[in-house]
Amino acid sequence: MRLLRPSEILRIVAMSNIVIEIVEARAPLELKSRVIESIANKFNRYYLLVLSKCDLVPPKICRDWVEYFALSHNVDAVCVSTLKGIGIKRLKHLFMDKLKEKGSLNIALFGLPKVGKSSLINALKGKDVASTSPYPGSWGYTKGITIYKIRPSIYVIDTPGYMPSDVRGLEVLIRSKPIELIDNPITIAREILKSVLNFDAKLIENIYGVHSLDPLEILLHIAVKRGWLYKNNKEPNIEEAARTVIRDYLDGKIMFYLLPPTRKPFKPK
Ligand SMILES: Nc1nc2c(ncn2[C@@H]2O[C@H](COP(=O)(O)OP(=O)(O)OP(=O)(O)O)[C@@H](O)[C@H]2O)c(=O)[nH]1
Ligand SMILES: [Mg+2]
Structure with a gap:
């Protein structure tokens, strides 16, 4: 088990000319850190946000x-699903445009554990070269920093997941450890169920076959x-029921997603 260290982020950004941060499309703001973007800006690197697992x-x-x-x-952000092959062509076109500008590309991929970094490399490469989690709940799958050549003069750097200090909330809690080792699964599962019940009560009934608005009652039923x-x-x-709910949330069996906040126009500083 291995997480990316902050000093490694600096080193990788320094050797890259494109920085991609991956966040899942169902909860982008819960997974986005300001750290990566600000380091990319400091080094004057092109920063791109990939909204992964957009099939969910x-x-x-x-x-x-x-x-x-x-x-x-x-x-700039792009919707991508490696499962359905969405957004891959778009990314490749974007890379080819940047390649003309820069001569060669080193693309760094960052993101919390399990957001789909290695799967994206495999989709870009067109074959499985980067090892990915056998199921979305298995934790910290990529253990080292590896550079993959996806086309002549285009290299992508796969990294282990990182836990940014500026991101808090459920998404961080459920990714910070393997599900079997999460300390307070019942509290976390109750929070997940509460959000999902507010979003669409039918979802829980359809998955677990229980008609209830009480998270504890749902866990008991499971x-x-x-x-x-x-x-x-x-x-x-x-x-055990709570760990199942967390696993089902992570692997997208519970089709829950957040909506963008009401927009505020961007004002340059
Ligand atoms: N639904 C869906 N699941 C996906 C997609 N891409 C990846 N996954 C699943 O998400 C899980 C994590 O994918 P990985 O590519 O291993 O993620 P990672 O960010 O490299 O994970 P770590 O190396 O552990 O940090 C795997 O079980 C994938 O099958 C996608 O586009 N859609
Ligand atoms: Mg990985």
């Missing part, structure tokens, strides 16, 4: 996010239905 949100919502980042952050009981007292093992 309606296309219109992802387009709204692209517009939001353009208007509110003055940042544990009982799956026969998960604590060995000592035979009570429903809601901790």
Whole structure:
């Protein structure tokens, strides 16, 4: 298990001419750090935001996010799904344009654990060269910094996930450790369920077959239905149910996504 160190970010940005930060399209602001963007700006590197796993949100919502980042952050963003092959051609065109400008490209990829960095390299390369998590919940899959040649004069640098100090909230908590080692799964799963129930109560009913607006009751139902009981007292093992909810959220089985905030026009400093 290995996370990217802040000093490594500086070193990688210094040797790159394009910096890509990957955030999942279902919760971009919960996953975006200001650190990467500001380091890219400091080194005067082109910064691009990839909104990954866009197959998990309606296309219109992802387009709204692209517009939001353009208007509110003055940042270019692209919707990508390596699963469905969306946005890959667009990225390749963009790289070819930049290649004409710069002669050769070193593209650095950054993002929290499990956002899809290695999968993007494989999609750009057209074959599986970078090892990816066998399932979205398996943690910290990429353990080293590796450079892949995706075309003549175009190199992409894969990095382990990083945990930025300026990003807080559920997304960070569920990615900071392997799911089996998360300390307070019940609290986190209740938060996830609360957000999802506010978003669309039917989602939970369709996945877990329980009609309830009470997160604890839902966890109890999942544990009982799956026969998960604590060995000592035979009570429903809601901790196991909670880890299942976290896993289902991470792997997109629970189709939950956030909407862009109301836009504020970007004002140059
Ligand atoms: N739905 C969906 N899942 C995806 C997509 N791209 C990647 N995934 C899944 O997300 C999980 C994480 O993908 P990786 O490419 O290993 O992510 P990573 O950012 O390299 O992860 P670490 O190396 O652990 O930091 C894998 O199980 C992928 O199958 C996508 O476009 N859509
Ligand atoms: Mg990886």
